[in-house]
Amino acid sequence: MLDVRLYLAQRISAILMAPLVLGHLAVMxxxxxxxxxxxxxLSRTQGSLWWGLYYGLFVIAVSVHASIGLRVIANEYLKLxxxxxxxxxxxxxxxxxALGGRAVAAVVL
Amino acid sequence: xLRPHRRHPLWFAYILHRISGLVLxxxxxxxxxxxxxxxxxxxxxxxxxxxxxxxxxxxAEFGLVFLLAVHIFxxxxxxxxxxxxxxxxxxxxxxxATALSFFVSxxxxxxxx
Amino acid sequence: MREPALQHSEKTLDVSVWQGNAAGGGYRSYSVPAxxxxxxxxxxxxxxxxxxxxxxxxxxxxxxMCGSCAMMVNGxxxxxxxxxxxxxxxGHSLTIAPLRNLPVIKDLACDMSEFFDKWRRAEGVxxxxxxxxxxxxxxxxxxxxxxxxxxxxxxxxxxVCYAACDVVAxxxxxxxxxxxxxxxxLINDARDGARIARLKAVSVAGGCHNCHSQxxxxxxxxxxxxxxxxxxxxxxxxxxxxxxGEI
Numbered sequence: 001m002l003d004v005r006l007y008l009a010q011r012i013s014a015i016l017m018a019p020l021v022l023g024h025l026a027v028m029x030x031x032x033x034x035x036x037x038x039x040x041x042l043s044r045t046q047g048s049l050w051w052g053l054y055y056g057l058f059v060i061a062v063s064v065h066a067s068i069g070l071r072v073i074a075n076e077y078l079k080l081x082x083x084x085x086x087x088x089x090x091x092x093x094x095x096x097x098a099l100g101g102r103a104v105a106a107v108v109l
Numbered sequence: 110x111l112r113p114h115r116r117h118p119l120w121f122a123y124i125l126h127r128i129s130g131l132v133l134x135x136x137x138x139x140x141x142x143x144x145x146x147x148x149x150x151x152x153x154x155x156x157x158x159x160x161x162x163x164x165x166x167x168x169a170e171f172g173l174v175f176l177l178a179v180h181i182f183x184x185x186x187x188x189x190x191x192x193x194x195x196x197x198x199x200x201x202x203x204x205x206a207t208a209l210s211f212f213v214s215x216x217x218x219x220x221x222x
Numbered sequence: 223m224r225e226p227a228l229q230h231s232e233k234t235l236d237v238s239v240w241q242g243n244a245a246g247g248g249y250r251s252y253s254v255p256a257x258x259x260x261x262x263x264x265x266x267x268x269x270x271x272x273x274x275x276x277x278x279x280x281x282x283x284x285x286x287m288c289g290s291c292a293m294m295v296n297g298x299x300x301x302x303x304x305x306x307x308x309x310x311x312x313g314h315s316l317t318i319a320p321l322r323n324l325p326v327i328k329d330l331a332c333d334m335s336e337f338f339d340k341w342r343r344a345e346g347v348x349x350x351x352x353x354x355x356x357x358x359x360x361x362x363x364x365x366x367x368x369x370x371x372x373x374x375x376x377x378x379x380x381x382v383c384y385a386a387c388d389v390v391a392x393x394x395x396x397x398x399x400x401x402x403x404x405x406x407x408l409i410n411d412a413r414d415g416a417r418i419a420r421l422k423a424v425s426v427a428g429g430c431h432n433c434h435s436q437x438x439x440x441x442x443x444x445x446x447x448x449x450x451x452x453x454x455x456x457x458x459x460x461x462x463x464x465x466x467g468e469i
Contacts, residue, residue, distance in 0.1 A: 001393065004464045007431035007457070011191070014184055021181045025213060028174065032221035036161050038147055038154040066134040072432075073131060076392035092134075099141035106148035113297025114322075114386050119437040127434070190435055192458055195451045199437065 001075040001085060006068055013065040020058045045107040052108040059100030067093035122203035126183045129176040136173060167221055175214035182206035233314065235307065237265055240319040241277065241329045249317070250274070262295050262302035262310070266318060266330065279330035286444065289380025293330050294319040299385035301444045321385040337381050337400070344397045345423035346404035349416035359413045371410035374403050374452050376445050383439035383449055395428030399439035399449030402430050406452035409459060421460050421469045430456040 002010070031041065045051045071089040074080040080088055146153040160166050186202045196202070233256040238249040252269050263281055270277040281291040286304040293302050296310050296317050307316065324332040341347075352359065361368050383399040384390055390398050405424050408414050424430045430453045439449040463469045 001395070001427050002431040003427050003429065004425035004431055004460050004469065008461055008464055011188065011461070014188065018181060018185065021177065025174070025178065025217075029213075029217050029220050032170075032217065036158045038151040038158060041154075042147060042151055062137065066130070066137065069130045070134055073127070076389075096137060096141075099138050099145070102148065103141040103144035106145045109148075114294075114299065114438060114442070115388070117438070117441050119435070119441070120388075123434050123436040187435060191454045192461075195448075195454060 001081065002068070002072060006071070009064055010068045013061040013068075016061045017058065017065065020054065020061070023054070024058070042107060046109075048108060052104060055104045055108070056101075059097065059104055063093045063096040063100060066096055118200045118203060122183060122186075122206075125179055125207070126187070129180040129183070132176050133173070133180060167218070170221065171214055171218040174217045175210055178210035178213045179207060182209050235265065235311065236315045237269065238315070238317045239266070239269060239274075239277065239330070241274075242326065243328050244326055247326070247329075249319075256307070256314070260307045262293070262300070262305045262307060262316070262318065263291050265307060265316065266293075266302060277330070278328040287378065289378040289382075292321055292380045292382050292385070294322055294385065299382040299442050301380065301382070304444060321381055323385050323387070323390045324381065332381075334379075334381060337379070337384055337398070340397045340401040341379075341404060343423060344401035344405045344429075345416060345420035346401050346408065347416075348408060348411065349414055349419075351413060351415035361412060365412075367410040367412060370455070371407040374407045374447055374449075377403060377447055378445065380444065382442050382444060383447075386438040386442040388436060388438065389432055389434055393428065393432055395426075396432050397424065397428050397430070399433075399453065402433070402456060403439075403447060403449040403452040405430075406455050409456065418463075418468060421463050424456050425460045425464070425469055430460065433457075 031044075045055075067089050070092050071085060074088050075085055143154070143157055146157060161170070183203070183206045186206050189196070189202070190199065235254045235256050237252045237254050239252065240249050241247050252273050254265050254268055257264075263284060266277070266279050267281075270279065279291075279293070281303060282288045284291070284303045286301055289301065291302045292299060294300075294317075295302065295305055296312060296315075298310075299321055300310070302318075310316070318330065320326050320330045320332045324334065324337065327333050363369075377400055379400060381400065383403075387396075387399055389396045402424060405420055408420060409417065414420075433450070433453045435450055435454070437450045440447070440451070443449070460469065
């Protein structure tokens, strides 16, 4: 159940995330070589403004994108609509933003 | 048994995009939680990362990387469909997106194993 | 003695036909003589003439230009007058049902009201800007907008695309491929005076932005139209208009 504004938010967040996801895929392939460890991850991310901005933007964009995507699924399969659907959308967006923000803080600070 | 009217490639592309999006959306809170473990104590994160060595977990990770790749490449296909002049090669693009996703996630699996 | 022009083969077809009404119904089976050259409409007509006089179904031109005879044939929406049995029969079996996504009146005839309501709601209606007193609008055949409109204009409202679409099935508000396809032709019509109203009409909660590009519409359209292309065009135009603050 999308109108033009939700559609635009979804597509714009998608465009923003395209380079971020490609970068993330590359990092994943690089980072998993030789096994994963907290020290290795944190040595890259801790104290880094750039990684903070990168993943911070990623979290904001994915919170918008995923909550709108889940909105459509909730409407089509669970038949949520109206105020309930809006509440669902905001809630999922907020949960992703909160948990994601905490994760970014965890690896950057 | 898939309903007959759905048995064409672009419907599969649609359902793959939907399933990948849904699985990723459900995975994300767990992913964020695990990373958040580093907030308190990096050792807690390490204890969890030990699990990542298990073959089953590696294979699940491969699956997730595949779904992420297929969602973004499929998404780029959709953005092109919507914002660029129409191409009659829709099925080709859908196939290419899926093939590229196998390639990328295969690269991940090989580097992680 | 002259042989009859059509040879009847020894084979028969096992045909399941859905019958009932809005309250419910089910499939009934019939044995129909198979012929060399036979359409699904021929089969339905034979059943009604010989076995089931009360069977309700629609047809008119029987030559693929009116769109009245559309039904679900072995699970896919088709014009029954232009669907040869040989092309779709599964072994000896056929399953015939009323079009999906529309309420049933009786047996194979469905209620097309909501299909046409959505046509109007999508502002699939031409709004003239000049009268007979003015010059005829000079629209060149080479004009790209006219070409875009002409490519989508041949819709005869058969509702095959509407039956094929899963978004229509899942979202009762969705205007559907045919209505949106028509709106696209009018967006591209330089003579039309309701552009902003139409852009708003297709940008509502049930509008073009709910299309998931499954492209079942273009896969099954018997006139070989492409509503998915038209809807993509609407998405583009409405996105730009929304960003400019026009809608």
